[in-house]
Amino acid sequence: MKTTKEKADENIHENLVGNLQGLLEKNYDAEKGFTKAMQDSKNQQLKNFLKHQAAQHARFATELDHEIRSLNETPKESGSTAGTLHRAWIGVKTAFTSDNDEAVLEECIRGEKACAEDYEETLNENRFSPNISSVLNNQLSQIKQTVSKVKSLEDIADSWS
Template identity: 70%
Template sequence: MKTTKEKADENIHDNLVNNLQNLLEKNYDAEKGFKKAMEDSKNSRLKSYFQHQAALRGRFVNELDKEIRNLNETPKQSGSVTGDLHRTWIDIKTAFTGKDDEAVLEECIRGEKASVEEYEERLQNNNFPPEVSNVLNNQLTEIKSTLSKVKTLEDIADAWN
């Protein structure tokens, strides 16, 4: 039988792992989303930018994977069904809009806003160990930078075409 402290420690551990697993899953989704945006974009500069963002999210996946393994847990290996459904919706939407770069950028903005909200909510509502908190805050900062950049790119996308 576990003591109250052992049970509390187990709950804290499980909560930490669940939060990291959910963020890992979201980053798999974001990585796939940026790869999809790269495929759909007509502009070579945007393709390059989306490729860079997919690689960035791949790095986030590796960082989160490491944190989960440090907790002696097995990381998830793929994204979510919701992410797959979202990419299917993007396929349908871009098919009707002619896969123009502006529509692709709009979906990237929507996805990055959701990522910012997800990270902020998890950081605000959980008491992560400092090393985990640092990783998540650094990732959040980079996502916010991406969001700002994508908004700028949307404004100038027409000039590139």
């Protein structure tokens, strides 16, 4: 029989792992979303940017996978149903929009802002080890840089038409 402290420690561990699993899943979704957006884009400069972003989220997923394994847990292997539905929505939206690249960029901004919010919430509500906190803060910083870059790309997207 477990003591109250052992149960509490187990619950804390499960919560931390669950939060990391959630971020892992979101990075799988983001990688697939950027890959889908890259396929929908017409402009080569935008395609290259989106390819880079997909690779960045794949790297984030690998880092999170490593951290989850360091906690003696098995990481999730795929994204969420919500992510699949979001990618389908991007496809529908771009199919009916004459300026596909602008629509793609709008979805990228929306997705990355939501991702940044998830990271901030996870960091604020949990007490991770310094190593895991460092990984998450680094990823959050890079996501915020992406939001800024996507906003600047959106401003020049009109010149790509």
